[in-house]
């Protein structure tokens with residue numbers, strides 16, 4: 001409790017930002033304003049929920065998700081960093097999503113949005129997995145639009161290369177009736193077909209396991225959901241790749257209940273595959289997503 005009390009003293013904002021013990025006892029920042037509500041777990045700088053006023057929750061979290069120290073959380077917005085996908089025997093999607101991040105700043109901006117900034121730096125543990133010095137910062141802007149800005153800084157003395165993602169899980173009414181617009185004509189690497197390079201024709205529709213890295217995609221994507229009667233727009237910067245994922249019933253995961261695939265889709269703002277980012281000492285890169293609901 002001391003830890004939570006110290007966070008509230010340093011970074012709590014009366015009536016709109018409090019720190020508390022969240023699911024599984026993981027510390028979370030809980031944000032409520034007249035514009036939106038959100039919850040961010042400090043482990044992984046993991047956004048668990050975002051709900052603009054007057055809208056249904058936008059993000060999906062599995063009912064079977066595990067909330068435990070060092071374990072990835074199934075749903076919300078995991079931060080995949082410094083590698084996206086598998087890396088030798090080091091596991092999927094890097095270590096940033098499994099580590100506790102520090103709170104660096106919080107404020108209410110002139111528009112009444114809450115800005116929360118979390119950070120992670122290299123340690124003996126991270127250098128054992130990935131031998132580089134870095135500073136990673138994720139700034140959330142919680143308002144009618146959700147802003148996420150992930151900044152990677154090379155604080156060491158040699159170049160490094162990262163792949164990364166803001167791995168957004170969206171809640172949808174029925175995956176079979178959902179489509180993703182904005183990727184027509186784009187090339188993609190199909191993980192379900194041994195990374196075959198294919199080309200998207202029309203909107204992305206779902207009828208089975210879908211796991212694709214779309215290339216050269218700096219533009220907006222829209223999740224069109226006729227059942228929940230909404231469109232979720234994902235705008236981005238610093239990203240030229242987009243991953244679209246639904247595991248369908250093919251992929252069995254302990255932290256996802258049977259049938260739940262029908263109510264979610266991931267449209268991920270990435271630097272993945274050939275869209276890797278190399279930073280020289282002192283350089284930085286920003287990966288940003290801006291999400292709105294119509």
Ligand code: BG6
Pocket residue numbers: 072092093167191211212243245268
């Ligand atoms: C997606 C990948 O980004 O994340 C999939 O493209 C992967 O291949 C999925 O299955 C979930 O990964 P994890 O490590 O959270 O189970």
